[in-house]
Amino acid sequence: MSTPVSAPLTSTDAAELGRLLAAGEVSSAEVTQAYLDRIQATDGDLGAYLHVDADAALAAAGEIDAARAKGEELGPLAGIPLALKDVVVTEGVPTTSGSKILEGWRPPYDATVAARLKAAGTVLLGKTNMDEFAMGSSTENSAYKVTRNPWDHDRIPGGSSGGSSAAVAGSLAPWAIGTDTGGSIRQPAAVTGLVGHKPTYGSVSRFGLIAFSSSLDQAGPMTRTVLDAALLHEAIGGHDPLDSTSIDAPVGVLAEAARRGAEGDLTGLRVGVVTELGGDGHTDGYEPGVLARFAEAVALLEGMGAEVRQVSCPAFDLALPAYYLIAPSEASSNLARFDGVRYGLRVGDDGSRDLDEVMALTREQGFGPEVKRRIILGTYALSSGYYEAYYGQAQKVRTLITRDFTSAWDDVDVLVSPTSPTVAWPVGARVDDPIAMYAADLCTLPASLAGLPAISVPCGLSDGLPVGFQVMAPALADDRCYTVAAALEAAQDSARGHRFLDGLATPAGGAA
Template sequence: MSELIRRTAAELSGLLSSGEVSAVEVTQAHLDRIAQVDGDVHAFLHVAGEQALAEAAAVDTARKAGEQLGALAGVPIAVKDVMTTQGLPTTAGSKMLEGWIPPYDATVVRRLKEARLVTLGKTNMDEFAMGSSTEHSAYGATHNPWDLDRIPGGSGGGSSAALAAFEAPLATGTDTGGSIRQPASVTGTVGVKPTYGAVSRYGLIALASSLDQAGPCARTVLDTALLHEVMAGHDPLDSTSLTDGYPDVVAAAKAGATEGIAGLKIGVIRELHGGDGGYQAGVMARFDESLALLTKAGAEIVEVSCPSFTAALAAYYLILPSEASSNLAKFDAMRYGLRVGPAGVEAPSAEQVMAATRAAGFGDEVKRRIILGTYALSSGYYDAYYGSAQKVRTLIQRDFAAAFGQADVLVSPTSPTTAFKLGAKLDDPLSMYLQDVATIPANLAGVPGMSLPSGLADEDGLPAGIQLLAPAQADDRLYRVGAALESLLVESWGGPFLAKNTLEAMK
């Protein structure tokens, strides 16, 4: 296997700027890797090989001409299929958008292009980002590169698997309740959900607008920071885009790795720590080891309590479906996407065509959540369900505010378990939802969160993840603590985490 695909984005950046390798060579190495393993992994829904090589050649030409280029110019990236890409298919994992070619770029995609990253293709996901396994993709599940019979997490399982299988050094994600962090956790990669409003939502196919947040995915904390810096920034096309408060995350990642974290206060959230929350023993063992490393590095560990977090999952599964049922009303078979006529009806009405199209174009999970949201918003139930859920949201924000009064960052396991077997939870939606029990509070409150690998669980030898949470607009704290912990862990492992993957197909 080409050594180039094992490199971090930061290393590739150095090799490219010194002229040791060309962007075309780096891109070709990743396209070769995709051709070699993606038949098994199925991380990509669309590979844009020719376009990627043309973009890479243009970067090489610009570099030779002496143009000033950004740090990630010429570095390949995999883009989650929920982001519109002009001229490239965008399906959000749904039959509803099969064959649709967007006429415009999402702001995130435009920023990637301006920074001259090379788009390798579009990654698989649960349909409209609803799920924790990618099994709800209309185009078939993605397989976890640690064990091909297991899920890669979701909804962004295509992006996480592409990173873990060395098909791309960087990927984009979106996180509504954990869709960046949980896939990172179960594939041994790194992912960050930034502060709500830090990355523009323009051109992202919306799931729940008050929760959705795009963010960076990579194999190291520094690479994640480098991509974060490119993706984040004010955008007048998104009314919820933040106008200020963008900390220097790259500087924070570098400082964490070199200067450490002595004196920092780290809060362990009591409600997200073992107990009856369904946390796997091996996940908790690795979590406790990480705490011990942080303590040894001079951080102070304190316990904090966030009592309302026990109601976060319930509030989330009312707020999300409510917003989703409204957002997905736009798929009405009139202006773009699928149109299906009802069987045996001559000259059907627009309403009948809508109902037949939505029956054919949406998968089961999408239908479930639309019906649930329609119920929660209907007259007579609105106050009891949607209204109550919004009050819980207030309580969760208050819990975070109190906890951040006692600690600089908060920590928990990212996902309560390691990757489960494909098919294991498909008939039990509620148990699938429990995958996100620790990640959901951050979305409800808008605060940033990171997942990074904490080690392998003893009972199954699969990756476990630790989650860091920081106050809104203090995303730099995630990178500082994340980079410090990562360097301690890598030292204890004697090498990068993914080197532990012994699966023959991934060699």
């Protein structure tokens, strides 16, 4: 019988849970049951999960406990529960990508990310809600439910990984996997007070991620602390021969970088504040409270020895229109596979219609309005006579953005900005205004288009809601993101006397 711990298990960081499990102070079954109980009690209000299998989770936890009892050598993540965004293919577990067109589909294989986490001994709690096919910034585009922000249930949790962000911020999981195409890890992390990291493109396998935009999609961690994010990233990263875009390079010692950063010494680090992302003359659309918290965070970095300077990246102003040509174009191609023939929803197959009619009816009923909007936009951008004017020009802008980054690295080690121009907005406030919805990704898009690593870390509150601070680094320099984010996290936790999420009022009425 394990010894109970004083702090609630569901408010304990994943790294600490790993220590408690390894020391035999708690069992995986106890930790898993604690989270399942909390999901049962609170997820009716939040809507974080699409699928939870308590029996399977407890069975997996029991296997880990039995292996530990036998003295088998287990990794640092063994026995820690986890939530997966429903875009990650999982063998035998319903995987819908938030869409009716895949309702009921149980894949016959695991995504590489899921397989690596299973091999590490993590316990799958369930699959989290998301904007359909990862297209959205609020998790209001899910075909199944609206997810709500644990800080304020009348506000959105960000998107498209809003189910994952709500699960972790609401203490319904110690950590989760999200995916980031144009900001879908970082933006929801920012508005729910989490740490969210988009890895260098190609450093985490895309095999088994249901594709939205193949040149942009990346899976990554969403956690309570920077160290937790680094540990989870190390577990899923590394080369994968099943992914043709996978980089054949080691993932790096990310947890060590986070621990080093937490010591609070940034002497000699050159930090560039991006003028175009909320800087002088570029504040339209940015809330004053967001800019104030960002400035305070920059001052903290400077106080730890960092050299701060302004950096202009002019092409960043074009990131939003470029992204919304490139990503929909790739989506229009990727989503052509959902035709009602091989798997998933099939409508009108009563023998009276030909295949083309069945496919058209299936896609009409299976896809939601935002997915249809982007398919039409992408198809138009790729069509004969318009390809060069739209898609071709967008790719040229992408090159200019990459060049701006390359130029910046001559003068600074990292670039910083707010993660999102605003805090979480009310549910329903932007559903009829796609342009306003897309603007939530203003700050996250440049790093996505250039394939660079970027992390969001909390930097305080504005009107009682979380604000995110973004750190961007050169390709494969993910460790720099973790070092700077951990330094900022430690400085802020020290100043306030507690961890950022400790004051969050949860649906159950207690401290998260």
